[in-house]
Amino acid sequence: MQTKSMNFVVDVDDIGKRIDVYLAEMIDNMSRSQIQKIINNGNVTVNDKVVKNNYKLKEDDEIVLNLPEPVTLKVEPENIPIEIMYEDDDIVVVNKPQGMVVHPAPGNYSGTLVNALLYHCKNLSSINGVIRPGIVHRIDKDTSGVLVVAKNDLAHRSLAEQIKEHSVNRIYLAITEGVIKEDGGTINRPIARHPVDRKKMAIVEGGREAITHFRVLERFKENTYIECKLETGRTHQIRVHMSSIGHPLVGDPVYGYKKQKYKLQGQALHATTLGFIHPTKKQYMEFTATPPSYFLELLEKLRNNSK
Template identity: 65%
Template structure:
């Protein structure tokens, strides 16, 4: 068991304990905290409390976290759209709706499950849950990903991500007609303090930079290309929403009323380029937009005629 102690600051007086701990404990949701309280795994001044307990200055909070569950990720015979493969890497075109790696509540049907069935040699740097995974894209974002088959390839690809030399271009359909043909968004990103499922523009967040170019304008919509200078969680989605042009279909940052029935944000990782870790030469992969994406673009083009 892992025990953590917090001493409440005077400025936190009156805050609910579940809200306080959801912010204090990295990556822990409010519902997770409430579950710990129900199991008497959280004590205040050595006493059992309820989730609605309101903090007092200098309260001593003791949190007992359960041991991390050891998981065995099973190979699954799931079809992959493989663009390229050799002894060092696999490049795939991930479909919309596929989760990249297992996580609580979603241990099956992921890209990792499919990769484990397809090949046995994946890098081990990110552990049993994320073997071979160098970078990821959201469940409802489609497009190109590179997977490392060995640790040397993983390290070399990770360095390219870190120094921003890996080429990553996305196509996104956004709400509204952008007036500028191009632009640059430089706003720091971090966990939304009011809703931990979301990311947000926060002053003490990590620097995030997105470049965008208009590909085509329609009646009330714009197709853009986004070029990532950094690669933060939900970066394109949050950045475009922050300037008033959220992605079509985005369930977290988009408009509540949607014209098109789509399963998630209309975002496609179209181009990925990098120095091959084994051959030391630049290679690049570009994929077409998914059929559902192209169908909506065709409808919008017809509306503008």
């Protein structure tokens, strides 16, 4: 990897300063936390010796900071089959399969919905940059269902504003652990990043407002088939909310039971309906996708076991 070196010599005014503070002052557009990461990675030397963030500067110290050249990100179009439910010059609506990641991320730049869409559409909105072109909202890798993608910036802004205003109609189908006694209800509990496990979300006081409305569609011996309507769209919202009331989703590897009775490839959750105002036609449009075969087969199995 190529690096760019920056050299500094400490003068009398900066004697006694911490090196991370000094470098943050000397380098534009770089925060102290970014500087600290660079120092922790061994990319800063003083008089040819690697130092720590709390090193106190001395007069005439010679500092060398080696900055790795940024990697140019490029997401390649890939000929991956996808189910397109609707398409025009502004939007494309797809039924995302379970197991497909929506957009590339570090370490996973291929096989995503974005790779497939770039092959099919050529043009997607640029608002979310190279990695997430056109992506206005997301659903988890192991959640299937309806997703709308913007093909230009005007469409992107319109859809993003509707999501912000909570005017998009988003309905999910899910199968939970345990039998829910109530016919329905509303879960209004704030969600934020888990304070200890940063890969998880959690109910956190002072987190972002999160509201899920649910109603029971069918009860089984040990499980419940429900419909969830999102008022807000936080990361893992339905999964966290249902787990918080003691009814995690069947197959959920993160928020569900440790011992899973049914060997699924992820949570039993499907984004079945998506409704919004078209960005340019200004008409309400609604799309509905039937749950995938694994979901329907599980429902049938639960019905048979409940007889």
